[in-house]
Amino acid sequence: MxxxxxxxxxxxxxxxxxxxxxxxxxxxxxxxxxxxxxxxxxxxxxxxxxxxxxxxxxxxxxxxxxxxxxxxxxxxxxxxxxxxxxxRREYAKMQKHDPIDDVVSARFDKRGHWIGSPISPEEFALSAENAEILRQCVDSLPLSQRSAFMMKEVEGLKGEEICNVLEVSATNLGVLLFRARNRLRECIEGKHLKRK
Amino acid sequence: MMSCKESVEALSSGRELSLAQRAMLRLHLLMCGPCGRFMAQLRILREAVGRLNAGQARLSDGERLRLEDRIIASIFPNGTNRGFNKN
CATH class of the missing domain: 1.10.1740 (Rna Polymerase Sigma Factor; Chain: A)
Known part of the structure; x- marks a missing residue:
């Protein structure tokens, strides 16, 4: 057996x-x-x-x-x-629109150039390595985005397997990861700027 | 030429790129400081979340066995007769 x-x-x-x-x-x-x-x-x-x-x-x-x-x-x-x-009573896995999409769009001008630069990796790491800040930011993710991010970045699952688990297309997995990463990035950068 | 916005979209979605698109993205990242920072931030995020996850409360061997036993007992109230991993 x-x-x-x-x-x-x-x-x-x-x-x-x-x-x-x-x-x-x-x-x-x-x-x-x-x-x-x-x-x-x-x-x-x-x-x-x-x-x-x-x-x-x-x-x-x-x-x-x-x-x-x-x-x-x-x-x-x-x-x-x-x-x-x-x-979590989260029934809609894929929202057509998510406010984070607008937040990201607002970082760029009409020609697609950054309006202000992201903070330096060193400053960013200071916030990201603070467990309390990081946990707050991770907890702010909708579950489907959080699961997609965890499976991809922490568990190291292949994209195809994540699509099967979440029952989404490859395109929609890209959307989930885009939103998860940018939501985390904005959250951590925001907390850093607030502390200054 | 790839714009910053397009580079950020490609980096954060991780979607598949054609060879030509990949070359354009690499070229853009070489020349663009803010997008280089963005990419470094994503790497820091991955590492930090990995560490956070590794530090979370995991089951001890004893707790794990107890949980497995409880689950198996709830599926097979009369036992499985020939328990796997048990002698």
Whole structure:
């Protein structure tokens, strides 16, 4: 049982049949990943445990329909993402318009040149390395932007996998990352300027 | 010629660029101080958020096992008969 690759067709078949040992192996392989990801989304440790448990139970319910086209990890993260969205009551994943788009636009003149320069990397790092400031800024991100940013920059997932988890197109993933990065950048730069 | 606004859009969305666009972006970054700063800020952000995340409360081995056991027990109230990872 332990010898089968988790991605092998034989193992996928065991998942579909809900073979207890196969389900148990998936739970033991991914529970701590799910818990960490939930913390990264900003949930407290207790809620993160609750989410990890809910995801595994839903995984068991949906296991007969698992086709193995995506990695089982992608399947689990997609369930986590949906549960997290429900918890935050964030239903619209992609807003057509986000105020951060205007904030970024206002940084440039008609010809697309910077109106004022971003602050220097040294000054910026002073704010970014202050854990309290950084946490406030990360907490200000809408969940879908935060998840996209975390998966990309912290977990190092490939773009294609993030698209599958969030159920968005590559273009829309670009929009989410654009908004996440600029929202964080503006927040940190703003806090730096305020402190001066 | 790529404008600053277009460079910022390309850098922050991470969208796929053609070879020609990539060359134009690189050229722009070489010549443009503010866009160079912008790119450095994105790198600092990535590193800082990575550190913040690494420092967050993770499960100890004991807590992790307890959570896994609890989840498995909630799915299989009668046990899995042949527990994996357990002897």
């Amino acid at each position: 332990g010898g089968l690759e988790i991605t092998s067709p034989e193992f996928v078949e065991k998942i579909r049949e809900r073979e207890p040992a196969a389900i148990e192996r998936v739970v033991r392989s991914f529970t701590s990943h799910l818990h960490n990801a939930a913390l990264g989304m900003g949930f407290d440790p207790e809620t993160a445990e609750e989410l990890a448990q809910d995801v595994c139970i839903t995984f068991y319910d949906k296991a007969p329909g698992f086709e193995g086209r995506a990695h089982v990890r992608t399947f689990l993260f997609a369930i986590l993402n949906n549960k997290a969205m429900e918890k």
